[in-house]
Amino acid sequence: xxxxxxxxxxxxxxxxxxxxxxxxxxxxxxxxxxxxxxxxxxxxxxxxxxxxxxxxxxxxxxxxxxxxxxxxxxxxxxxxxxxxxxxxxxxxxxxxxxxxxxxxxxxxxxxxxxxxxxxxxxxxxxxxxxxxxxxxxxxxxxxxxxxxxxxxxxxxxxxxxxxxxxxxxxxxxxxxxxxxxxxxxxxxxxxxxxxxxxxxxxxxxxxxxxxxxxxxx
Amino acid sequence: xxxxxxxxxxxxxxxxxxxxxxxxxxxxxxxxxxxxxxxxxxxxxxxxxxxxxxxxxxxxxxxxxxxxxxxxxxxxxxxxxxxxxxxxxxxxxxxxxxxxxxxxxxxxxxxxxxxxxxxxxxxxxxxxxxxxxxxxxxxxxxxxxxxxxxxxxxxxxxxxxxxxxxxxxxxxxxxxxxxxxxxxxxxxxxxxxxxxxxxxxxxxxxxxxxxxxxxxxxxxxxxxxxxxxxxxxxxxx
Numbered sequence: 090x091x092x093x094x095x096x097x098x099x100x101x102x103x104x105x106x107x108x109x110x111x112x113x114x115x116x117x118x119x120x121x122x123x124x125x126x127x128x129x130x131x132x133x134x135x136x137x138x139x140x141x142x143x144x145x146x147x148x149x150x151x152x153x154x155x156x157x158x159x160x161x162x163x164x165x166x167x168x169x170x171x172x173x174x175x176x177x178x179x180x181x182x183x184x185x186x187x188x189x190x191x192x193x194x195x196x197x198x199x200x201x202x203x204x205x206x207x208x209x210x211x212x213x214x215x216x217x218x219x220x221x222x223x224x225x226x227x228x229x230x231x232x233x234x235x236x237x238x239x240x241x242x243x244x245x246x247x248x249x250x251x252x253x254x255x256x257x258x259x260x261x262x263x264x265x266x267x268x269x270x271x272x273x274x275x276x277x278x279x280x281x282x283x284x285x286x287x288x289x290x291x292x293x294x295x296x297x298x299x300x301x302x303x304x305x306x
Numbered sequence: 307x308x309x310x311x312x313x314x315x316x317x318x319x320x321x322x323x324x325x326x327x328x329x330x331x332x333x334x335x336x337x338x339x340x341x342x343x344x345x346x347x348x349x350x351x352x353x354x355x356x357x358x359x360x361x362x363x364x365x366x367x368x369x370x371x372x373x374x375x376x377x378x379x380x381x382x383x384x385x386x387x388x389x390x391x392x393x394x395x396x397x398x399x400x401x402x403x404x405x406x407x408x409x410x411x412x413x414x415x416x417x418x419x420x421x422x423x424x425x426x427x428x429x430x431x432x433x434x435x436x437x438x439x440x441x442x443x444x445x446x447x448x449x450x451x452x453x454x455x456x457x458x459x460x461x462x463x464x465x466x467x468x469x470x471x472x473x474x475x476x477x478x479x480x481x482x483x484x485x486x487x488x489x490x491x492x493x494x495x496x497x498x499x500x501x502x503x504x505x506x507x508x509x510x511x512x513x514x515x516x517x518x519x520x521x522x523x524x525x526x527x528x529x530x531x532x533x534x535x536x537x538x539x540x541x542x543x
Contacts, residue, residue: 183407186347186465187355188428191406210406214355214430223430225358227387252403259402262388302381304388 133203139173140203144231147175147196148207154179155213158220160190164239173200178238179211189214194226195238195247204235208247230254266304274300331411339415340397344424345463347412350393352431354386356455359435363442371445378448420469427464434458 147168154163154177163179178195185191190213197206208230214223230251236243265273274296281292331339361379364372394400399408413423437458441451 180405182405183411184409184426186344186351186409186412186426187430188409188426189430193405215428217430217432223355223359223435225355248405249403252401255402266388298377301377302384304384305381306385306389306392 136200136203137205140198140200140205141231143170143173143175143198143200144196144205144207146170147177147198148194148209148229150175151177151179151194151196152211152224152226155192155194155211155224156221158216158222160213166239173198176238178244180244182210185212187214193244193248195244197236197238199235204233205231206234206236206238206247207231208238208251228255228258262304266306268303270300270303270305273303331414335398336411336414336418338398339411341412341415341419342393342397343463344465345460347390347393347408348427348464349459350386350390352459353455354383354390355431356434356438356458357383357386357452359438360442360448360451360455363439367443369443369445372442375442375448379442379451382448382452420467422469425466425468427466429464 147170150168162181163177165178166176167174168177175196175198178193180193180195181190182193183191192211192213194209194211195206197204199205209226210228212225216222230247232247232250236247238244238247268276277296277299278293281289284292357379361376361383364376364379367373391400394408397412399411400406409426416422416424438451438455441454446454
């Protein structure tokens with residue numbers, strides 16, 4: 090009789106354990122998945138930011154090279170900054186009216202599946218008599234497309250994509266130039282509705298600054 | 307077969323890895339280019355270069371008074387560069403989707419019309435930039451800096467037209483007006499000086515040598531006059 094009771098208890102215990110395991114394990118799995126997706130998202134943002142900052146470091150390195158009077162075509166790949174690597178390409182495109190060298194400055198970085206490439210124009214003047222050299226950079230343009238900045242075909246594609254954006258920028262410059270300060274200010278202020286709510290309180294001050302910087306030729 | 311494939315691969319890699327060179331303009335594009343007075347272009351470049359120097363000096367400053375002028379100085383730089391860009395656009399020396407090579411494109415047209423390139427001045431105006439830098443550090447107002455930059459802009463072309471020089475040296479013995487009008491292609495070989503026309507007055511025994519030396523001097527002064535003339539035009543602008 091006692092033996093039978095003991096077996097019954099053991100059976101109940103086994104069923105309870107199995108039941109608990111059957112409930113707890115999926116719950117734990119679900120929770121772990123939720124945690125993983127959050128973590129994954131955080132890592133994704135982190136990697137995105139890291140890719141961008143690494144590419145910007147590459148771009149700054151390009152400016153430093155030009156300021157140091159390094160001239161002509163330069164292509165550097167796998168340049169480490171911390172644990173991450175960037176590529177840098179400086180392509181001469183022509184000459185300015187003071188015999189200054191004009192370049193396309195291209196910097197890119199890739200971390201896992203994230204790409205970031207920066208393309209800008211740089212003017213490198215001639216040193217008299219010695220460096221540092223005056224370097225003017227402008228019209229920065231960036232993309233997350235996986236372009237290889239040391240291949241002519243890819244650079245041509247970037248050049249065309251950037252050209253389309255530059256045409257829009259030209260239109261913006263024309264508008265900026267022709268609009269009166271009050272017209273410009275009121276039209277910019279009207280756009281606050283299109284902004285994220287966090288930015289709205291700061292928008293009037295930003296508009297004030299933009300209006301004071303406006304092209305007025 | 308493997309060697310052939312390897313060769314094709316090497317050629318393909320070579321083609322794809324070629325650095326992009328400045329695109330030369332097409333024939334029609336060259337025709338569209340307008341050759342503006344080089345002085346205007348040089349003044350525009352000098353202006354945005356000096357404005358950039360003023361802006362970057364203010365940006366690096368830790369003095370709140372200097373930094374408060376940052377926005378205005380940036381605006382001056384943006385205006386100056388926008389003016390230059392507008393010139394390039396008007397003269398068809400700039401296309402947004404093509405690498406910039408304004409002097410190269412200008413020279414293409416110059417070569418087509420005159421047969422030779424212009425000699426551009428290599429400079430970064432280091433001394434003037436140092437003065438601008440000092441002014442910004444000493445707290446000069448953006449208006450004062452702008453006026454200083456405008457006063458320092460070149461009044462005579464810094465670049466040279468080699469054709470003018472070579473033709474003037476080639477035509478030393480002929481009349482002075484011909485040297486100014488013949489600013490075209492270099493190559494026309496100088497005709498031998500007609501020996502008959504010169505000796506009519508003949509006041510001096512060695513008049514030919516003296517005449518040629520004087521001629522050189524006259525033509526040199528003409529060159530400077532021409533430059534002054536261009537300055538005048540610019541002044542009007």
